[in-house]
Amino acid sequence: MIPGFPELELDEIRASLSAGDLLSFVFPLETPQKYFRPYATRLSEDEKQRIHRFKHSKDAQAYSMGRIFIRSILEGFLGERPLKIALTEHGKPYCPLPHSPRFNLSHGGGWLLVSFSQSTWVGVDLEDLRREVRAKALANRYFSPAEQAMFTRGGDAGSFMNIWTRKEARLKASGEGLTVPISERCTLTESGWQYEAVKADRYVQGVVAYPGDKRIHRVFRRSVSDFSS
Numbered sequence: 001m002i003p004g005f006p007e008l009e010l011d012e013i014r015a016s017l018s019a020g021d022l023l024s025f026v027f028p029l030e031t032p033q034k035y036f037r038p039y040a041t042r043l044s045e046d047e048k049q050r051i052h053r054f055k056h057s058k059d060a061q062a063y064s065m066g067r068i069f070i071r072s073i074l075e076g077f078l079g080e081r082p083l084k085i086a087l088t089e090h091g092k093p094y095c096p097l098p099h100s101p102r103f104n105l106s107h108g109g110g111w112l113l114v115s116f117s118q119s120t121w122v123g124v125d126l127e128d129l130r131r132e133v134r135a136k137a138l139a140n141r142y143f144s145p146a147e148q149a150m151f152t153r154g155g156d157a158g159s160f161m162n163i164w165t166r167k168e169a170r171l172k173a174s175g176e177g178l179t180v181p182i183s184e185r186c187t188l189t190e191s192g193w194q195y196e197a198v199k200a201d202r203y204v205q206g207v208v209a210y211p212g213d214k215r216i217h218r219v220f221r222r223s224v225s226d227f228s229s
């Protein structure tokens with residue numbers, strides 16, 4: 001079963017990934033824990049230790065839900081358990097098995113976004129538009145000159161977030177994350193990259209970035225109200 005998406009069949013997900021589709025799942029941190037608890041024993045010792053190191057329980061919960069979700073899809077796809085999840089030198093999680101789907105995740109604004117693809121690298125970012133940002137100062141510091149020009153045309157916090165979310169998703173797809181000097185990297189004018197918007201709710205919006213040709217992008221979304229009845 002896929003935690004939080006009990007109506008989805010693993011066979012369908014497996015077929016869709018094998019066909020080359022990009023799959024994104026967006027669900028609230030408030031998804032009842034009954035969907036995740038049964039899988040907690042599948043977490044690795046490293047993951048369990050990391051959960052204990054978080055200072056805030058919400059952060060521990062987001063991490064744990066993310067890892068359980070990723071494991072449930074990968075284990076369902078690969079038919080292998082327990083599954084090794086490793087980290088690249090810049091901290092991007094991946095499964096070292098040769099046929100494993102690639103994946104990436106982001107949490108923010110009370111939501112998780114997790115994307116999978118068997119055929120391409122993928123990076124995601126989720127941002128809460130209610131977060132107060134000093135858009136101009138951050139754009140000057142972190143955007144390349146071309147991105148700053150794009151920002152100046154919009155000039156508001158919405159335009160900043162739009163550029164920032166795509167840039168971060170792109171840098172997460174390649175695994176660089178924010179470890180590279182990002183103002184020197186104009187990611188948004190690079191050719192050969194696709195960006196897909198994913199909306200969690202009115203305020204929390206995400207982007208999935210991946211290289212190569214455009215693919216079928218299937219988004220599976222849950223909201224808090226789905227669990228309230």
Ligand SMILES: CC(C)(COP(=O)(O)OP(=O)(O)OC[C@H]1O[C@@H](n2cnc3c(N)ncnc32)[C@H](O)[C@@H]1OP(=O)(O)O)[C@@H](O)C(=O)NCCC(=O)NCCS
Pocket residue numbers: 062063066089090091092093104105106107108123124125126168171172173174175176177178179
């Ligand atoms: C990854 C990074 C962009 C995340 O930014 P953020 O806005 O704080 O958080 P998000 O919720 O969007 O993403 C966090 C997730 O991205 C993933 N992630 C971590 N590093 C990543 C990387 N280099 N590339 C892609 N994804 C990465 C993880 O799955 C992480 O979630 P988890 O810790 O619950 O598993 C940023 O923290 C970063 O670049 N960190 C650098 C990591 C680092 O310095 N590593 C040193 C060597 S280990």
